[in-house]
Amino acid sequence: MTEVLQNIPLLATERTEALLDIERHLIAGQSAIERWFRSQFQMTPAPFYASVDLRNSGFKLAPVDTNLFSAGFNNLNPEFSSLYVSAIQHYLNQYYPGLERLLLIPENHTRNLFYLENVARLRELLEMSGLDVRVGSLLLEERTAYDLPSGNVLLLEPIFREGNRLQAAGFDPQLILLNNDLSGGVPEILENLEQPISPPLAAGWRSRRKSQHFAHYRAAAHELAEVIDIDPWLIDPFFRRCQGIDFMRAEGRDCLVANVDAVLELTRERYAHYGITQRPFVIVKADAGTYGMGIMTAYSGAEFMDLNRKERTRMAKSKEGLPVSDVFIQEGVYTFEQTAEEAVAEPVVYMVGQQVLGGFYRVHTGRGRDENLNAPGAHFEPMAFGEPCILPCRKSPPDAPVNRYYAYGVIARLTLVAAAREMADWRQQQASGAAS
Amino acid sequence: MTEVLQNIPLLATERTEALLDIERHLIAGQSAIERWFRSQFQMTPAPFYASVDLRNSGFKLAPVDTNLFSAGFNNLNPEFSSLYVSAIQHYLNQYYPGLERLLLIPENHTRNLFYLENVARLRELLEMSGLDVRVGSLLLEERTAYDLPSGNVLLLEPIFREGNRLQAAGFDPQLILLNNDLSGGVPEILENLEQPISPPLAAGWRSRRKSQHFAHYRAAAHELAEVIDIDPWLIDPFFRRCQGIDFMRAEGRDCLVANVDAVLELTRERYAHYGITQRPFVIVKADAGTYGMGIMTAYSGAEFMDLNRKERTRMAKSKEGLPVSDVFIQEGVYTFEQTAEEAVAEPVVYMVGQQVLGGFYRVHTGRGRDENLNAPGAHFEPMAFGEPCILPCRKSPPDAPVNRYYAYGVIARLTLVAAAREMADWRQQQASGAAS
Numbered sequence: 001m002t003e004v005l006q007n008i009p010l011l012a013t014e015r016t017e018a019l020l021d022i023e024r025h026l027i028a029g030q031s032a033i034e035r036w037f038r039s040q041f042q043m044t045p046a047p048f049y050a051s052v053d054l055r056n057s058g059f060k061l062a063p064v065d066t067n068l069f070s071a072g073f074n075n076l077n078p079e080f081s082s083l084y085v086s087a088i089q090h091y092l093n094q095y096y097p098g099l100e101r102l103l104l105i106p107e108n109h110t111r112n113l114f115y116l117e118n119v120a121r122l123r124e125l126l127e128m129s130g131l132d133v134r135v136g137s138l139l140l141e142e143r144t145a146y147d148l149p150s151g152n153v154l155l156l157e158p159i160f161r162e163g164n165r166l167q168a169a170g171f172d173p174q175l176i177l178l179n180n181d182l183s184g185g186v187p188e189i190l191e192n193l194e195q196p197i198s199p200p201l202a203a204g205w206r207s208r209r210k211s212q213h214f215a216h217y218r219a220a221a222h223e224l225a226e227v228i229d230i231d232p233w234l235i236d237p238f239f240r241r242c243q244g245i246d247f248m249r250a251e252g253r254d255c256l257v258a259n260v261d262a263v264l265e266l267t268r269e270r271y272a273h274y275g276i277t278q279r280p281f282v283i284v285k286a287d288a289g290t291y292g293m294g295i296m297t298a299y300s301g302a303e304f305m306d307l308n309r310k311e312r313t314r315m316a317k318s319k320e321g322l323p324v325s326d327v328f329i330q331e332g333v334y335t336f337e338q339t340a341e342e343a344v345a346e347p348v349v350y351m352v353g354q355q356v357l358g359g360f361y362r363v364h365t366g367r368g369r370d371e372n373l374n375a376p377g378a379h380f381e382p383m384a385f386g387e388p389c390i391l392p393c394r395k396s397p398p399d400a401p402v403n404r405y406y407a408y409g410v411i412a413r414l415t416l417v418a419a420a421r422e423m424a425d426w427r428q429q430q431a432s433g434a435a436s
Numbered sequence: 437m438t439e440v441l442q443n444i445p446l447l448a449t450e451r452t453e454a455l456l457d458i459e460r461h462l463i464a465g466q467s468a469i470e471r472w473f474r475s476q477f478q479m480t481p482a483p484f485y486a487s488v489d490l491r492n493s494g495f496k497l498a499p500v501d502t503n504l505f506s507a508g509f510n511n512l513n514p515e516f517s518s519l520y521v522s523a524i525q526h527y528l529n530q531y532y533p534g535l536e537r538l539l540l541i542p543e544n545h546t547r548n549l550f551y552l553e554n555v556a557r558l559r560e561l562l563e564m565s566g567l568d569v570r571v572g573s574l575l576l577e578e579r580t581a582y583d584l585p586s587g588n589v590l591l592l593e594p595i596f597r598e599g600n601r602l603q604a605a606g607f608d609p610q611l612i613l614l615n616n617d618l619s620g621g622v623p624e625i626l627e628n629l630e631q632p633i634s635p636p637l638a639a640g641w642r643s644r645r646k647s648q649h650f651a652h653y654r655a656a657a658h659e660l661a662e663v664i665d666i667d668p669w670l671i672d673p674f675f676r677r678c679q680g681i682d683f684m685r686a687e688g689r690d691c692l693v694a695n696v697d698a699v700l701e702l703t704r705e706r707y708a709h710y711g712i713t714q715r716p717f718v719i720v721k722a723d724a725g726t727y728g729m730g731i732m733t734a735y736s737g738a739e740f741m742d743l744n745r746k747e748r749t750r751m752a753k754s755k756e757g758l759p760v761s762d763v764f765i766q767e768g769v770y771t772f773e774q775t776a777e778e779a780v781a782e783p784v785v786y787m788v789g790q791q792v793l794g795g796f797y798r799v800h801t802g803r804g805r806d807e808n809l810n811a812p813g814a815h816f817e818p819m820a821f822g823e824p825c826i827l828p829c830r831k832s833p834p835d836a837p838v839n840r841y842y843a844y845g846v847i848a849r850l851t852l853v854a855a856a857r858e859m860a861d862w863r864q865q866q867a868s869g870a871a872s
Contacts, residue, residue: 034525034566035536042533082826083519086791089470090526093790097478100471128827130470354529355522390518391564 004077004384008401009345009361013058013336016399018274022061022234023398023407029228030392030406036227037354037413040220044420046354048091048177048198052412053362053374054347055333059276061407062237062333064283065374066213066415068203069181071107074114074121074150075360075382076350081125083388084357088129091353096175101132103159103166103173105190107180108139110156116146119179120154126177134168138180138187143169164194181205183289202426205289210328211241212425216418224414235411237331238266241287245327247307247316252327257301259329260284264300267331278334281370284315287326294324295372297332334369337361339383346373349389349412356409358388440513440820444837445781445797449494449772452835454710458497458670459834459843465664466828466842472663473790473849476656480856482790484527484613484634488848489798489810490783491769495712497843498673498769500719501810502649502851504639505617507543510550510557510586511796511818512786517561519824520793524565527789532611537568539595539602539609541626543616544575546592552582555615556590562613570604574616574623579605600630617641619725638862641725646764647677648861652854660850671847673767674702677723681763683743683752688763693737695765696720700736703767714770717806720751723762730760731808733768770805773797775819782809785825785848792845794824 011019026033051070052063076084092099104126106119119135126133136159137144146154157168166176166189176190176197182204190201202208218236225232240259245252260282267280284304285295294315298304307315316324337345344367349359361383364373386401389409393402447455462469487506488499512520528535540562542555555571562569572595573580582590593604602612602625612626612633618640626637638644654672661668676695681688696718703716720740721731730751734740743751752760773781780803785795797819800809822837825845829838 031563031566031568034564038525038529038533038566041529080518082516082824083522085827086519086522086526089474089791090522090529093474093477093526094530097474127467128470130467130474132467355525388518391521 002075002078002384003382004079005361005386007340008386008404009337009339009363011056011058011336011399012338012342013334016058018059018234019056019061020398022230023403025228025230026407026410027392027394027398027403032227033224033410036224037417040417041354041420044417044424045095046351046416046420047203047423049350049352050416050419051348051350051359052415054349054408054411055335056337056347056404056408057278057334058336059274060234060237060333061411062235063217063411063415064237064330064333064372065210066217066419067181068199068208068419069107069179070350071115071118071179072348072360072382073125073350074117075384076358077360077384077386077388080358080388081128083355083390084125084352085128087352087355087357088125090355092129092131094353099131099174101171101173102126102134102175102177103168103171104133104135104177105138105159105180106135106156108137110137110139110144110146113146113148116154117148117150117152120148120150120152122179123154124152132171134171134173136166136168138189159189161189161193164192166190166193166195178203200423200426200430202430203423207288208422209241209287209326210285210330211239211287211326213415213418213422214239214328214330216421217415220414220417220421224410233270235414237333238263239328239330241329242327243287243325245325247312247324250312253304256284256304256327256329259301260298260304261301263329263331281332283330283332283372285328285330285372286324287328289324297370297372332370335373336369339363341365343381344369344371344373345383347385347408349408351412351416354413354416356389356412358385358405359408359412360384438511438514438820439818440515441797441822443776444822444840445773445775445799447492447494447772447835448774448778449770452494454495454670455492455497456834458666459839461664461666462843462846463828463830463834463839468663469660469846472660473853476853477790477856480853480860481531482787482852482856483639483859485786485788486852486855487784487786487795488851490785490844490847491771492773492783492840492844493714493770494772495710496670496673496769497847498671499653499847499851500673500766500769500808501646502653502855503617504635504644504855505543505615506786507551507554507615508784508796508818509561509786510553511820512794513796513820513822513824516794516824517564519791519826520561520788521564523788523791523793524561526791528565528567530789535567535610537607537609538562538570538611538613539604539607540569540571540613541574541595541616542571542592544573546573546575546580546582549582549584552590553584553586553588556584556586556588558615559590560588568607570607570609572602572604574625595625597625597629600628602626602629602631614639636859636862636866638866639859643724644858645677645723645762646721646766647675647723647762649851649854649858650675650764650766652857653851656850656853656857660846669706671850673769674699675764675766677765678763679723679761681761683748683760686748689740692720692740692763692765695737696734696740697737699765699767717768719766719768719808721764721766721808722760723764725760733806733808768806771809772805775799777801779817780805780807780809781819783821783844785844787848787852790849790852792825792848794821794841795844795848796820
């Protein structure tokens, strides 16, 4: 069973005036915000799905990661299933009107039953939307049924090619939906297919870069900040990147030190401006990749002068052994949200197409306010939002749960605008690649 | 406050096998049903909004009226507001991507505060979807603010023309949304406007005909019945029409008698086939018009041989004095739904675009199972559905509330397919009218 939050986590800080101010501007500007999003997604269509990790420090509300191969659909509040299905149906109406047969390709880690619950839930939502769905495995050579803790059964099937069409036994899909972030690169079986693939192969972590996403996010955040008249820093974290880093050989260390210090200096200036007394920090992570490997919290550039062997090894590799050579340095945003049990919590917001579905809190009892919480394990617990983040309530105070959730939905969609612009870049690259 | 049903009304009949069978087929065929609807609305787009009166006799589930100028949005379950707003947003994305300014034109009966609550709610939902909305009155010469029982204030404004553009003071709308069924005919101020009008003027009750709607419904019901393999009669009421009727002068009486008997005979045959022991009846009403005036229940054609003066007067006029000359004779469908207090209940389902929003029960303590319940007054009480009618639940029995609501949503959308085809007819008539 999905655990649903009865109460939104507490903001354990006194410094909430700036956040209250953001929320006030978001509520007052709701109509203009919705119009702005509509025009954005008209220009650059949203991806099929996305999920965004947010951090809320009370004085700043900002995204830290945008996932285009969202897992965790099983963690959403089942009470709003109608909303999820209608979001899928609207996406199909708009972009795939004739679609009937869809092949879903999940990650390969079939031993993770939590992940398989996500796949089963996603398949169910797609089927309820009126699609004929099969789940194809990149690994299996025989059909395999997995019994899940929820009581659901998930059937994974082998896939094969007929010429340039991907197939399962007796099933010729019209669309391939990836729930696999391609950290291991693009498998040959997916290359040069006749069928469209969503998200596109370029969204995989071999080619996608966080720095490109956050450059688009910065531009979008500045545009929206103008619409609602706020300081864009309140929703946009500073960042820098370094290329050609080799942690094991300490190559590129000077770039790291200089850029960590640069981000800290910029952050310090904003903290001083707002009278924030917390200590600025940065998060250093692979510019490509995900899953909380190779992520480090730092309070000064000097920390990178003398990393010990263990730290260097940890930073040098990301998921599926993808070596880290491009490094993304992002202003750290404290999470001052905590559950009644004082565990640190971080909201994750889900979207299908341009519609927010709600989300859940990633609750971590073993980590601090300045650490990455996307680290599954014994201390990790998802708590579904009690509201779908779509509507503010003008009659409630700006920090009422419904309004805080709306703020999360707005910032999440802002990252979606950035992702939509990334997708437009990829289409253009592909078009110019095909032309050259 | 909108009263929300905790329990679905009871089906007070033993004869529910056929309904259970319909519901089983709907649940089993959900994916195919959703695909079928998607392809239908791709061919003929759904109107902006619609609401449908359904009747559920346990052995038959059928629509009896489809309203293209839906009132009663204030009676929907406020818990699903996010769903309503997302439905409006999706409609805008698909059909009016650049829309910012909308003028809503309500009915003229400003003394009906229940109706004004509907207008206020509709305006609120449109605003939350990101539109700049004004409410224009066809009657008022000065801006007038109405204080509503809910505590909301509704501002109505005078409207005027600048050439062929409809305006309110300082407001140049891009779309006119009608919540006025034009029973009194099309006012000159709305004719030949530059701006699009939704629903189109042809949807007004001066020109729209129930017989045309139900002819399209019949075709659509037969198509869907094939998809899910059921007898189409289970969801489709027989009907006939008579033209050139003058109730006061008893002109056209023979047509009435013959067609009432014909519908009863057809119904009798189906009742016999299913072993239904209830007495067949018909509902006789104006082919144009609405609002429960000029509506009669009859058990034989002979009843029309000797209508008394009062009955004739009642039948001769519909809303706003629209004279009845075309008469629609429809197979009566018993409503065997009743509340815990044994009041007769009839479901009304709401849609925006092709999305079902849910609905409410029209509960009437002063009327019988074979009577029209759309008669506002002291005995009338709306009870919001507890579910949005979008998703069935395969793990629940076919007659579980969630599944009965899903069945209502399917039949409601089937009338929407019919309405979409009516709209296509109107566009074609307009195009050929413009060409000639």
